[in-house]
Amino acid sequence: MKPLGVAVIGCGAISGVHLKAISANPSAQLLAVVDIDAALAEKTAQQYGSSYYTDHHEMLKRDDIDVVHICTGHYLHAPMAVDALRAGKHVLTEKPMAENKAAAQTILDAAEAHPDVQLGVIFQNRYNPASVIMKKYAESEELGKLICMKGLVTWFRGAGYYATEWKGKWATEGGGVLINQAIHTLDLLSWLGGEVASVKGTISTDSLEGVIEVEDTAHAHLVFENGTTAIFYATNAYRTNSPVEVEMIFEKGKLYLRGDILVLEQNGAQTVLSEPVVNDLGEKSYWGVSHGAQIADFYDHIQAGKPFWLNGPEGYKAFRLVMDIYESSRKGERIVYQEAVPAK
Ligand SMILES: NC(=O)c1ccc[n+]([C@@H]2O[C@H](COP(=O)([O-])OP(=O)(O)OC[C@H]3O[C@@H](n4cnc5c(N)ncnc54)[C@H](O)[C@@H]3O)[C@@H](O)[C@H]2O)c1
Incomplete structure (x- = not known):
């Protein structure tokens, strides 16, 4: 089966755990990283062999990107997830879904309005x-x-x-x-x-x-x-x-x-x-060690066309x-x- 094209938004502290798990997963190919810090985006892209963007809207225009991981601050999860779902991308967002209930509701509504793509929330x-x-x-x-x-x-x-x-x-x-x-x-x-x-x-x-x-x-x-x-x-x-x-x-x-x-x-x-x-994913022990397992499970559900359970x-x-x-x-x-x- 063709690997899923993946992008990661946010190249800060948690991103390395996602990037290493994506790189180690044969079902996926990392195509792009995004960060408003251009130097950080470029350095991360070089390290993981992808292209980079400083604006996630530009990345979302690409047809070859199937899945978007959101690794930014809490207040950015909802707008970015909604943008990605509307662009027809599967979304795996870091916890928490958002910074308040109204913002979280916008993600739930967008996911419901786009049943052709899946939403997953990290609780590794x-x-x-x-x-x-x-x-x-x-x-x-x-x-x-x-x-x-x-x-x-x-x-x-x-x-x-x-x-x-x-x-x-x-x-x-x-x-x-x-x-x-x-x-x-x-x-x-x-x-x-x-x-x-x-x-x-x-x-x-x-x-x-x-x-x-x-x-x-x-x-x-x-x-x-x-x-x-x-x-x-x-x-x-x-x-x-x-x-x-x-x-x-x-x-x-x-x-x-x-x-x-x-x-x-x-x-x-x-x-x-x-x-x-x-x-060997370099996950800090107090963060848990199971990001790789959840990411693999999310991809498996997408490829099998089955609804992901941690939605x-x-x-x-x-x-x-x-x-x-x-x-x-x-x-x-x-x-x-x-x-x-x-x-x-
Ligand atoms: N699951 C876990 O165990 C775990 C552990 C740590 C952090 N997290 C979660 O990961 C998320 C990120 O946390 P962090 O500690 O990595 O944050 P961070 O501040 O280290 O990284 C956030 C990155 O997002 C970038 N950014 C800001 N605005 C942007 C924009 N408009 N477009 C693109 N990039 C932008 C910043 O430049 C920064 O590099 C949070 O939701 C946090 O709760 C989860």
């Missing part, structure tokens, strides 16, 4: 071997019903990290630790727990007060339609990037994830179910939770989507 941690095992237990009821979960993200992002044109501001980043870092763990909790019935949360700026507009710390309590509950804590105010922790308490056992290491605790015995994953509505779930934790914090109220089954 769903592809981690440990996540796949956790999902299997959540669905199989092998350990009985899922009673509750815990998610902890304790990372460090200092003032230097926020010294860019878009990070640390409500208008362009759309939030802080929740929308940028912890959205991955919120996504895992919502994927594992099922449909969320309600959420209550609080945000604060504990360490970078006066430096960033947005929050560096947040906590939340989630209730799922099936009665499962989850507590969640995230901060960028720690002094190091600790492994993310997720705990799942079932009726007949417990799963505990710390980084890549997943442990099953049942009848007093502990079994290690997954070990650290190593890859707009699926990518919207954790994004909606983030937005509603902000709203809950502002109002001091729980945001209710649906009445939950009363917890036993």
Whole structure:
């Protein structure tokens, strides 16, 4: 089958992970990169053997480009995704879908209006071997019903990290630790727990007060339609990037994830179910190691003409939770989507 022609918009920090995965994938051929920084675009194009543009509209005119990866700041995801979908390109956008709900809706609407092309949203941690095992237990009821979960993200992002044109501001980043870092763990909790019935949360700026507009710390309590509950804590105010922790308490056992290491605790015995994953894509361990797997899966779905599962509505779930934790914090109220089954 003819390889898909691919372009990447945004040649900043995350782009290398995409570019290496595209270059390693026989189903794809990197044809173009785009960045408003011409020197960066040119250097990236030379490194990966593609042409380059400084305006994505010019790149979108090319007929040989089938798929566009969006790796720019959050406020650019929606307009760029809409432009690309309208131009008849498949779109794989980095998380989050957008910086606010109205912008995210424009992507969902554009995807619906162009069913001939596919929209995928990066949540690579769903592809981690440990996540796949956790999902299997959540669905199989092998350990009985899922009673509750815990998610902890304790990372460090200092003032230097926020010294860019878009990070640390409500208008362009759309939030802080929740929308940028912890959205991955919120996504895992919502994927594992099922449909969320309600959420209550609080945000604060504990360490970078006066430096960033947005929050560096947040906590939340989630209730799922099936009665499962989850507590969640995230901060960028720690002094190091600790492994993310997720705990799942079932009726007949417990799963505990710390980084890549997943442990099953049942009848007093502990079994290690997954070990650290190593890859050569240069992915930072705290970003997860599964971009390559999600990108390959997206291409496979396009080539097979099958709808991609981590699509707009699926990518919207954790994004909606983030937005509603902000709203809950502002109002001091729980945001209710649906009445939950009363917890036993
Ligand atoms: N999935 C993950 O684990 C993960 C990890 C890191 C970042 N990200 C996401 O990746 C995205 C990019 O983050 P980053 O840290 O790489 O940002 P960055 O600021 O390092 O890079 C963004 C790039 O976009 C370019 N740009 C700005 N305006 C442009 C325009 N109009 N046209 C073309 N290029 C333009 C900038 O010049 C810059 O090179 C964000 O959505 C972020 O949340 C995801």
